[in-house]
Amino acid sequence: MYPIPLLSFAQNFQTYIKDYKQIFDSSEPEKAHLPQEWANRLDDFQKIMFLKCIRPDKVTNAMQDFVSHNLGQKFIEPQTADLHLVFRDSSATTPLIFVLSVGTDPAADLYKFAEEMKFAKRLNTISLGQGQGPRAEAMMRAAMEKGQWVFFQNCHLSPSWMPTLERLVEQVDPDHVHKDFRLWLTSMPSPQFPVMILQNGSKMTVEPPRGIKANLLRSYVTLNDDFLTSCTGKVDEFKHLLLSLCLFHAVLLERRKFGPLGFNIPYEFTDGDLRICMSQLRMFLMEYTEIAYKVLKYTAGEINYGGRVTDDWDRRCVMNVLDDFYAPKVLDSNYCYDESQIYHQLPPTSEHPAYLAYVRSLPINDTPEIFGLHDNANITFAQNETYRTLNDLLELQPKTATAGENRDVVIEKLAKDVLSRVPKPIPLAPVMEKYPVLYEQSMNTVLTQEIIRYNKLLNVIHTSLQELLKAMKGLVVLSQALEEMSKSLFNNAVPVMWSKAAYPSLKPLASWVTDLIQRVDFVQTWVDNGIPPIFWISGFFFPQAFLTGTLQNYARKFVVSIDTVSFGFQIMKQAVKDITHAPTDGCYIRGLFVEGARWDQAAHVLGESRPKELFTDMPVIWLQPEQNRQVPTSGIYMCPVYKTLTRAGTLSTTGHSTNFVFTIEVPSSKPQKYWIKRGVALICALNY
Structure with a gap:
């Protein structure tokens, strides 16, 4: 249940639609005033919740204002690590730890500080790594006697030596160690770093310069x-x-x-x-x-x-x-x-x-x-920052109750809902009988492989949900995997158990389930009605197999080597509903989104994105196989196609990337360099 003001706020939203449109279009929506009726009824925190719905890119700005207003300005400004202050509070038994972040190196600051303190010649430095443990131990023991400083860099690169370091720090006797001795450490965040040293030490973090x-x-x-x-x-x-x-x-x-x-x-x-x-x-x-x-x-x-x-x-x-x-x-x-x-x-x-x-x-x-x-890139950056922050906050939430309902009740209700909506595996034998392996039709093999992959995922979902429901009733033991799964369901995230058996996706659980149902429906429609006139490329578990199958059909039809065949591309002007028949050669594909630009339907070329429009639909594309095709040198942009918005992938055992699919030549009136710097790509599936 939502608080009463928010519930009536949602019901009343339509009344002030023009005011909210102004807030949406504002360059500083976090500072904009709500309609008079709501300006005083919602507190500052509830206003942030409203902002998250219509302008998520400005939530971090609103959070900064909220913290500044309630706690003070100093809590949102970067604090410089003053080594004089830190040193003043330290002692010979207190390690001083720099927690590193990417792009930072506090070594220069420490060397400068050592010079100011007249310790430059009494500072011993060693960068930890393979085989450096015994040298570091000897250096530390000598420094404890002579009253020198020891600086161990990159502790995270020597995890096997960390227990020894912990023992050395534990053994520092305040009565026998020289009062001038200091132990300085640098490390990236690492689970191997000794907790005891962290608890007893003075910790500093240095942020890299931004901008x-x-x-x-x-x-x-x-x-x-x-x-x-x-x-x-x-x-x-x-x-x-x-x-x-x-x-x-x-x-x-x-x-x-x-x-x-x-x-x-x-x-x-x-x-x-x-x-x-x-x-x-x-x-x-x-x-x-x-x-x-x-x-x-x-x-x-x-x-x-x-x-x-x-x-x-x-x-x-x-x-x-x-x-x-x-x-x-x-x-x-x-x-x-x-x-x-x-x-x-x-x-x-x-x-x-x-x-x-x-x-x-x-x-x-x-x-x-x-x-x-494009200016929209700032929105993408700000939205990603918002979602990261909110995910971190979500991880910190107590696991006991939500809005008056018991956590177990929520999970059980969700598990039953998903179980009732996700279809059962598709029977494979009738499909193989209806679509046998044929030399002249590779798509039959593609369909069979897709069903095998989807069936594996559907089996995992049904089995794990049934096991979870049994475990919640006490009929079976609640294993670690099921516990993790229940936590994911509660947080509207896809359980790791499912994602390991699934295709790459960034969608939250609710959208992911809906997307899965649509994917299985696409395959089922293919089984029931035969090869579709337009293929939904986003619906394939392994789209590379489908693309190879299309080239294979052409190569076998004209008896040519598949190595000499590649795709030509034609962006269609007809809408999806107007295309009722497959082309003679090649295939039509749909379901791609453009990021970083948009498709200009009137000029039939790539065009500039509209303000606040991060993704746009790409029209139907005709993949035309052609032998010994010459790639155009101008008038096109070589646009990569990815499965998800992360774009980065790893090479799988098949030799294909887990994310990159293939390259499409998109007509363009601007030089390639322009769109390359824009970061333009085609995406199969968005994150919502």
Whole structure:
């Protein structure tokens, strides 16, 4: 049950639809006022619940305002770790622990602090890893006697030595240890890190700089005028290309926050990558008479940064982004990197202080424009942040009751509901009799394989739900797996037991069950009515088999090698309901969504997304098999197709990715680079 105000609020929503539309369209909906009737009846927390329904991308902003209003501004501002304060509260028996996050390294701060405290020569550092345990132990014992500092880096990389470290810390005797001794540790969050050390130590966490401004500042603070003028004969070019390189580094780091729109996999690019590129830039400028852009792009894009990139589509993105930063056009002192002219080159006479002043004048918050992304990318990023926060809050909820109902009652009701709705497995024998293995029709084999896969999943669902209901009545033992399953059902999440036997999906449980019913219905309709005129590609458990089957049918029909056959693509103008017959060769597919752009039906090309429209339907596509086909070099965008919005996948035993399906050539009036930087892709299934 909802609180009474919220219940009547939902019933009354239609009355003030124009006011709510204004809030929806507002750039700051978290600060907008509700209609007078509700402005005073709902408290601040209930207003956040309302905001989550119509503008989930602004929930974190509303949460910040809520915390600031009720607890104070300092609770929403990043706190800097003052080592002087931490050190003052520490003792020889208290370890000082830096909890690391991606992209941070507090070592430089500690070395600087050691110099200030006159301990630079009495600080012993070791990076833990294989075989370093005995050295670290000897170093710590010596430091305890002599009153030195010991700095053990990356404890998470030496889990087998952690019990020894725990024993050493336990054995530190306050009466016999030198009062100046200090133990400094750094570690990523790790289950192997000793709990006792965490409980007894002083803990600090350092966040990486967020935003292009902060990243540029970190890059330039470490430089000086001597370095800027060190490239003899090409000082001006070096300054221009150096700014370009630092901006490229910042853009790569910040693209990650946009999730799969930025990169399929969030790579851990480091300052080391930037430093080696700086050295190579200086070296190649001095060695070559002409600026060797091809060499610079290859070393930076394919080796230094590209060496970390494991996804081919991400590598394509990195190289296209780099094209904008390593190019002759950036040598113009008036060159701007974005249309808003916020990020631009400086005159070649500029010295180091001028560069620092320029960087400090940049806005704190980045616009998606500098990344080549649409404004909607910020909505995607903010929504993902909201859902992550809410999921964390959900995990912290007590497992006893919900809105007056007992937890077990809720789970039992849900289990019975799912059991009644999910269809029983499809009998395989009649299907194999009706659709036997035929040389000229590979789709029969595809159908049989799909039914086998779906039946396995349906069996798991029915069996596990029946077992859970028995366990809740006390008829069988409630195993760990069933306990986890009940927890997932209660949280509206797909149980791990099911997802292991299922296709990739990001949907919550309610949507996932509805989607499964539609998928099985698609297969059942195929069984009952024969091969459909249009295939719902999102409904396949393993779409790659269907695509191979289509190529195989063509190759066998015309007696050609399947290796020489590939797909041509035609985006159809007819609606789904108007297409009643399958094509002579190839097949029609439907069910794809465009992310990062939209299909412009009038111009029949890819077009810009509309504001707040994150995904749009793609029309029916005709896959036309063709022998020895030449891929067009212009007028198209090579668009990857993925099963889910995460895009990243792993190679399965069949040699196929668990997420990437295939590539479609989508007509485009803009160059490929434009859509590559936009992160445009076709998706089989959304997350709702």
